[in-house]
Amino acid sequence: MKADPVGVLTGTHFLDGDQACCEGALAAGCRFSAGYPITPSTEIVERFAYRVPLVGGMFIQMEDELASSIAIAGAVWAGARAFTVTSGPGFSLMMEHIGYAAMTETPLVIVDVQRGGPSTGLPTLPGQADMMQARWGSHGDYEIIALCPTSPQECFDLMIAAFNLSEQYRTPVLFMMDECVGHMTEKVVIPPADQIEIVPRRFTTAPPGSYKPFLPDPDGVPPIARAGDGHRFHITGLTHDEQGYPAMNVNAQQQLIHRLIGKIRDNAGKIARNEEHFLDDADVVVVAYGITARVALRAVQMAREQGVKAGLLRPVVVWPFPLARIRELAARPSLAGFVVPEMNCGQMVLEVERAVAGRAPVALLSHAGGTVHRPEDILAAILDSAAAGSARRSTGQVRPAPLAEVSR
Amino acid sequence: MSQEHTSDVPPCDLEPASDAPRPKKVRGTVYITPNRCKGCGFCIAFCPPRVLEFSDEFNAQGYHPPRFTNPDGCTGCDLCGLYCPDFAIFGVILKYAPPAGRSAPAAESGERGAL
Amino acid sequence: MSAFVNLDPAVNPVEQFLRSDRMPHIWCPGCGIGTTVNCFARALLQAKTDLNKVAVVSGIGCTGRVAGYVQFDSFHTTHGRAIPFATGLKLANPDLTVVVYSGDGDLIAIGGNHFIHAARRNVDLKIICLNNFTYGMTGGQVAPTTPVGAFATTTPYGCFEQPFNLPYLAESSGAVYVARWTSFHVRQLIHAMGEALRKKGFSFIEILSPCPTLYERRNRLGDGLDMMKYFKESSVVRHGASTREVGLTFQGPIVLGKFVDTDRPDFLTSMNQQLGRTLEAQYDGCGGDHVRS
Numbered sequence: 001m002k003a004d005p006v007g008v009l010t011g012t013h014f015l016d017g018d019q020a021c022c023e024g025a026l027a028a029g030c031r032f033s034a035g036y037p038i039t040p041s042t043e044i045v046e047r048f049a050y051r052v053p054l055v056g057g058m059f060i061q062m063e064d065e066l067a068s069s070i071a072i073a074g075a076v077w078a079g080a081r082a083f084t085v086t087s088g089p090g091f092s093l094m095m096e097h098i099g100y101a102a103m104t105e106t107p108l109v110i111v112d113v114q115r116g117g118p119s120t121g122l123p124t125l126p127g128q129a130d131m132m133q134a135r136w137g138s139h140g141d142y143e144i145i146a147l148c149p150t151s152p153q154e155c156f157d158l159m160i161a162a163f164n165l166s167e168q169y170r171t172p173v174l175f176m177m178d179e180c181v182g183h184m185t186e187k188v189v190i191p192p193a194d195q196i197e198i199v200p201r202r203f204t205t206a207p208p209g210s211y212k213p214f215l216p217d218p219d220g221v222p223p224i225a226r227a228g229d230g231h232r233f234h235i236t237g238l239t240h241d242e243q244g245y246p247a248m249n250v251n252a253q254q255q256l257i258h259r260l261i262g263k264i265r266d267n268a269g270k271i272a273r274n275e276e277h278f279l280d281d282a283d284v285v286v287v288a289y290g291i292t293a294r295v296a297l298r299a300v301q302m303a304r305e306q307g308v309k310a311g312l313l314r315p316v317v318v319w320p321f322p323l324a325r326i327r328e329l330a331a332r333p334s335l336a337g338f339v340v341p342e343m344n345c346g347q348m349v350l351e352v353e354r355a356v357a358g359r360a361p362v363a364l365l366s367h368a369g370g371t372v373h374r375p376e377d378i379l380a381a382i383l384d385s386a387a388a389g390s391a392r393r394s395t396g397q398v399r400p401a402p403l404a405e406v407s408r
Numbered sequence: 409m410s411q412e413h414t415s416d417v418p419p420c421d422l423e424p425a426s427d428a429p430r431p432k433k434v435r436g437t438v439y440i441t442p443n444r445c446k447g448c449g450f451c452i453a454f455c456p457p458r459v460l461e462f463s464d465e466f467n468a469q470g471y472h473p474p475r476f477t478n479p480d481g482c483t484g485c486d487l488c489g490l491y492c493p494d495f496a497i498f499g500v501i502l503k504y505a506p507p508a509g510r511s512a513p514a515a516e517s518g519e520r521g522a523l
Numbered sequence: 524m525s526a527f528v529n530l531d532p533a534v535n536p537v538e539q540f541l542r543s544d545r546m547p548h549i550w551c552p553g554c555g556i557g558t559t560v561n562c563f564a565r566a567l568l569q570a571k572t573d574l575n576k577v578a579v580v581s582g583i584g585c586t587g588r589v590a591g592y593v594q595f596d597s598f599h600t601t602h603g604r605a606i607p608f609a610t611g612l613k614l615a616n617p618d619l620t621v622v623v624y625s626g627d628g629d630l631i632a633i634g635g636n637h638f639i640h641a642a643r644r645n646v647d648l649k650i651i652c653l654n655n656f657t658y659g660m661t662g663g664q665v666a667p668t669t670p671v672g673a674f675a676t677t678t679p680y681g682c683f684e685q686p687f688n689l690p691y692l693a694e695s696s697g698a699v700y701v702a703r704w705t706s707f708h709v710r711q712l713i714h715a716m717g718e719a720l721r722k723k724g725f726s727f728i729e730i731l732s733p734c735p736t737l738y739e740r741r742n743r744l745g746d747g748l749d750m751m752k753y754f755k756e757s758s759v760v761r762h763g764a765s766t767r768e769v770g771l772t773f774q775g776p777i778v779l780g781k782f783v784d785t786d787r788p789d790f791l792t793s794m795n796q797q798l799g800r801t802l803e804a805q806y807d808g809c810g811g812d813h814v815r816s
Contacts, residue, residue, distance in 0.1 A: 032615050034607075053798050058614060058809045063640040067607035070600060074580075074611025077598065078619065082611070100601050208575075227596035227612060228619050230575040234542070234591055236599035245545060246591060246599075439535070446552035449748050471552070489535065490565070490709045493557025493747075494547060498535040 003027050003160075003196035006055045010192045017182040018043035020152040021111060021175070022051065024159025025083050027196055030109075031057025032080040034071035036064055039123040040179040041085040041113040065090035069097035073106045077235065079226035081163060081201075083109035087179075088117040091130055091137070099138030100237050101172035102260065105214070105222060107201070109162045111175040113182040114290075114343075116369035126179040127369030128290055129344035134174045135319050141257050143264035145271060146174040146319035148289045152186045158316065164199040165271065169263055170221050176318060178343065180291040180372055208232070214256070215242040220263045268320040275314040278304065282311025283336045284385045285329050287352050289315050291372050292341050299378035308386045318348065326355035336389020337361035339381045343369045361388065436484015436501045440473055444496035447471035451488035451497050457481040460488065540564040540574075542594050549588060553747020555706030555732030556586055556653060560593065562709050563624075563651065566716035578619045580609040582629035584660045585734075586653040589624040603633030606641045609648050617791055620649070620720060627654040627668045631687055635667070642696035642725045647789040649719045650698075650727045652689065655734035663737030670773035674741045688770035693727040694783050700726035701766065701783035705754035706733065708779060715781060724789045731777065744774070 007026040015023070022044045025033070031052060035045040049059040062068040065086055072082035086094060091112045101108055114130045116122025130137075134146045145165050149155045159175060166173040204211045204223035208230035216222045222242075225231045238246040239253050264271065277297055279285065284303070288296035293314040303310035313329065315322050329335065337360050340349040349364040356362055365381045367373055391397075438460075445467055451474055452460045459482050463475035474497065476482065482499065489498030540563075550556050567574065574595065581590035583602035590597035596619075600608045605623045613621040623630070630638055630652050641648060657675060658664040665675035668689065669682045678684075693701045700722045704712040712730065719726035733739060733750035744750060758777040769778040788796065791809075798806045 032611070034611060053802065053809060054805055056807055056809060058794065060610070060614065062607060062610075063636050066604060067610075067637050067640070070604040071607045071611035071614075073600075074598075074608040074613075075615035076611075077596075078612045078615035080615040082615070096601055097604070226616070227578045228576050228616055232575070232594050232596055234597045234599070236591060237601060238599065245542075441535075444547045446547070448553040448746075450553075450558070450751065453748055453751070469547075487709075489537070490561055491558055492561065493550060493554055495535060495537055495541060495557065495561070496547075498537070 001198050001200050003193040003198050004029055005193035007031075008193040008196060009190050011190055013188045013190065014185055015152050015188045016043070016185040017149065017152040017155040017177055018113065019047050020155040020188045021085075021159055021177065021182070022047040023188070023190060024156040025109070025163070026051060026055065027156070027190065027193070028081065028160045028163035029198055030081040030083055030163065031055065032072065032075040032082040033059045033084060034062045034068045034075070034082070035059065035084045036062055036068050036086065036090060038065075038087045038090045040115055040182050041087050041111060043182075044085045044111060044113070065093040066097070069094040069110065070100070072108050073097065073101055073104070076106050076108050077227055079228075083111065083163075085111040085113065087113050087115050087123070088121060088127070088130055089119070091133065095133075095137040095139075098144070098172055098174070099140055099142060102138070102142040102144065103140075103237050104235050105170040105224075105260070106172065107166035107170050107224070109159070109166055109173050109175055111177060113177040113179055115179045122370050124179065125370040126291060126372060127343050128178055128292065129347065129369060131176065131318065131342075131344065131347045132350075134176055141261060143261050144174060144319050145169065145171060145264060145317065146176050147316060148176045148318045149181055150290055150293050150314065151181065152184065152188050154316075155181065156188050156190060160196060160198070161273075164197070167199045167201050168221070169267070169271075170202070170224060171264065174319070176290070178290050204231070206231075212242045213244045214240060216259060220259060220266070264320060269324065271317055271320060272322050272325070273316040274322050274325060275316055277312040277314075278309075279311035279313060279329070281309050282329075283309045283334055283389060284311070284339060284382050285335065285337075286310060286312045286339045286341065286378065286382065287315070287326070287348070288312065288341050289318055289348065290343075292343055295373045295375050296341055296378050298375040299382060302375060302379045303382045303386075306383070308383060310382045310386070321348065321351040321355075323351065323355040326352055327357075330356040330359045335360050337363060337385040339363045339365060339378065339385050341365035341367070341373050341378050341381070343367045343372065361385065434483050434501055435480070436482045436486075436499050437479065438476075438482060438488060438497055438499045440497045442467040442473040442496070443469070444494045445471050445473040446494050446496075447473075448493060450491040450493065454487050454491050456485060456487060457483055536568070537561055537564040540567065540594055542592055545592055548592050550585060551734075551736045553733055553735040553750075554585070555655070555730070555747065555751075556589065558706045558709065559651065559653060559712065559730050559732065560589060562712040563622075563716055566713045566720060569713065570717050570720045572620055572720060576619050578609075578612055578621050580605045580612065580621065580623050582625040582634060584626040584629045584658065585655075586624065586626035587629055587660075603629055604637065605629065606634060606637040606648065606650070610641055610646050613647060614791065617647075621647070622649045622651060622720075624651045625653070626659070627652060627656070627689070628658040628666045631689065631692070632667045639692070639696040642693055642698045642727070644790045645697055645699060645724045645787060645793070647723055647791065648725055649716075649722075650725070651716070652727065652729050653732050654689065654729050655732045655738055657734055657738040659734045659737050663734075663741055668771075670771055670775075672773045673738070675738075676741070686771065688766065689729045690727075690769050690782050691766040693729075694766045697725065698727045698783060699724035699785050699787060700781075702727070702781040703729040703731070703769065703779050705731040705751075705758065705777070705779065707751045707754040708758070711760075711779070718781070718784070722784075724787065742773075
């Protein structure tokens, strides 16, 4: 269905990433948010608090992030689209409720505008050190979808994609911004509402009394209901059966967890979204995301100017991570290696290494956070990788055989 | 989880009018779902006419469900039902069926249980 | 032959409120939670509430299991967070009657912050707080309501922390309806629940209740019936009593009653008034279909 025009600020704007994120939520039909102030995310909800009453929605500042992250779940079960925003310390507090949303299959969006960490860290400076936490932060087994914008324009566009993915897979979706993208101001073009595609919420068509909140459709995703429509359903975070009743036994656990994980893992190919530059003939593949990808692109261009065939793979959907694409690239006989710059001490590089499975060198260019990489530093890493690759070829050194493949 | 009816008045059976004078007391009976009972004793302790006691039978969980000591004393007040934490018992007031030719007294209008 | 006959027999008036396929429930013999659920069902019957619009939200704990046993749109949420979940539910659909049914540990310890803020905001929620002076589900640990001197597994030498006086806490946080009853005082409890259901604003009912398996056993207080006897014999009803003075001590006197019943605009009313005043014609109200997708 098309976006509701009342929430779409059509036009060409000069916005920062936080502001564009807010506009993306409104364009996606989100009319409820509960949040708590934390730098550098606060501007998103400040703008939302200002904008949303004019389009019939509401914002409530809750007493902490624990309350914010569960209040939005409550609003979703009353029928609303809802999101909240935070940064590192608040993200840590929201972990239990990310797990609750995954377990109860509650569609919602949580924005983490990453800053330097750990702990209070660097509140006003960028980081990318919550990436693994986004995947594994809550306890137990679950899969998560996470998107990573690289510009204010993407903060707008991808928020709509985030809401759409959450409705399509009846799952929480994480939006991993960083302080640099959040606070940089750029041109943001917001199209007319009829050019914005929204995935409608898949409400049940079962008659009241027969709805089962966790009985999946053939695609593995159960239709949802909302309180007040007479379905009298029950939702729990305990391991449950299709009716939502607690079923704390091994069989129920196996069935439920495998379905929840499969819902996303089996659809990883459809969910995946990457942006690629100069990859067709690349000998050195840079894998970067968020703000780092913009610097990496500059470094790739500089390398090309020097005659080194570098390319950039930018995962836009970072979870599930594009393992398949990395494996394809790793299989290239001419490949010298991967370079992974990230504003952390090595997080997504672990996924790259896992996908590469030893077939090619993977060089991490880590940065503890606080500022973005310099293009020269990434360029140097690219050149090193290229040089090492040439050296191996000239000595006839064979590319190492792949280590045991991880099965997924 | 079958329910037991614990009174000698058979259900849904309209008795022929009796010649006995109209009784002054309200009469009731209780229904028990034995396998829900956990033998807590609330119904027995809080029954105002004290007409319940533990039976000798065991339910599936090994508890003794209640039974009447004196079914005629039950007033159908449903305090047992109100207190029962296990939803295992509830009381109903029995309706008075007037003898032919006499109208039913207004006082006893057969409402289900006392709220 | 008896002149008394039965009407169409045999359905417990409470049965329509229960998920019968889940009976018998897990609560212990002599636990008071089920009794309060009986009262809740009867209060709903009397209030003639639209049952399709009732939503029950629970946290974690024995009382938290209420959500799973009642035949409403019901939500078993995370520990301590029933109230903020209920807040989101209510604000996104103000037509719902949202009842939070949970225990003292869940609502007041881990949930304490949410409790005081929702009371401050006067969100239109009905809080049924079952106080059994302990953390039952996990085996009887000390709770913020455990009286001084009582034993609990994590205070094996006796509790020495002053407990919360819940009606005082609720009133001082801004609740507009505050009452305390016990599992013994069933008729008054039905009446209080009915009042809370009809009240617009943050309504709080504390229900003292037996936990025979843990609180009572560890403190040698007998079984459920013994605790009910204590409630009956040691309580006095003082409507309108000052909540400062209704704190509890170990097996001491209990003050029951309706302590607070005032009026002030609830959260949504205040919000709509304020935004209407500031934005005038630009503001069209909130909630309902605007918010729901």
